[in-house]
Amino acid sequence: EAGVTQFPSHSVIEKGQTVTLRCDPISGHDNLYWYRRVMGKEIKFLLHFVKESKQDESGMPNNRFLAERTGGTYSTLKVQPAELEDSGVYFCASSQITTEAFFGQGTRLTVV
Amino acid sequence: EDKVVQSPLSLVVHEGDTVTLNCSYEVTNFRSLLWYKQEKKAPTFLFMLTSSGIEKKSGRLSSILDKKELFSILNITATQTGDSAIYLCARQSRSGNTGKLIFGQGTTLQVKP
Numbered sequence: 001e002a003g004v005t006q007f008p009s010h011s012v013i014e015k016g017q018t019v020t021l022r023c024d025p026i027s028g029h030d031n032l033y034w035y036r037r038v039m040g041k042e043i044k045f046l047l048h049f050v051k052e053s054k055q056d057e058s059g060m061p062n063n064r065f066l067a068e069r070t071g072g073t074y075s076t077l078k079v080q081p082a083e084l085e086d087s088g089v090y091f092c093a094s095s096q097i098t099t100e101a102f103f104g105q106g107t108r109l110t111v112v
Numbered sequence: 113e114d115k116v117v118q119s120p121l122s123l124v125v126h127e128g129d130t131v132t133l134n135c136s137y138e139v140t141n142f143r144s145l146l147w148y149k150q151e152k153k154a155p156t157f158l159f160m161l162t163s164s165g166i167e168k169k170s171g172r173l174s175s176i177l178d179k180k181e182l183f184s185i186l187n188i189t190a191t192q193t194g195d196s197a198i199y200l201c202a203r204q205s206r207s208g209n210t211g212k213l214i215f216g217q218g219t220t221l222q223v224k225p
Contacts, residue, residue, distance in 0.1 A: 004154070031211060042116075043155075043200065056212060081161040091155070095211060100146055100160045105153035 002026065004104035012110045018080040021107045025074070025094030032069060032075050033101060038088035044092075051102050061086075065087060082111045115140040118201050126224050129191050135201030135217045136183040143211065145177055145184050148200040150218070155200055156187070191223045216221035 007022045025032045034046040040103035046058040046065070060067070066084070069075040078085050089108050093101040119134045121127035135145070144162045148155035169178045172191075177184045188195055198220050202213035 018197075025205045033212060034214075042217045043202075043213075045214065048212055059212075080162040093213075100157045101211070101213065102157065103148070112143075 004102050005108050006104035010108045016081045021077045023075045024090030029094035031092045032093045035091040036088050047092050063095050084111050087111045116203050118217035118219050122220040124222045130189045133186040133199050137203050143204040143206040146202045147186050150198040193223050196223045
């Protein structure tokens, strides 16, 4: 069974540019989460999809971040325009209703 | 904002040692507490604890939750170099229909040969 996959694994962009991160959850998992770890800090929740609907987006830092989940399958997280403080590792995780979340390998975003 | 606090933040031991990692939290009403191991990239699931006082075991690893004292411990016996990793503790929220996780800072464990 394929796990959670994220693309790209690493992205380096200049301040002001746009970056789109992609997450493919485990097949059949309705719940999809985005998390972020900035250097030196703990992993923090960004948002939660149930199928294609945003269940909780309380962790989204500001309106430069836009997440979508087309047809309840894969999800994208767009940062536009990127700022230096957006650098970090972005994790995606998926789960069934009451089970543990399985994480992808993360996308390391570096904004220079 | 409620926190999850892990201790120690880092630990260096030798192969064969036993280690105990600690995780404390502040909220009494939550769905579950989870432990993950992060080696290079993806955090991998270890345990999900929902009931107080019931130990979960997997090989040399075990974990238990104390809901009265608001903490959990992860034990690793007869450590091996392959146990070197960041160990993450996370509380799963019960509010609404979200299962979002609130993470601690992690404990970095290094096992020397």
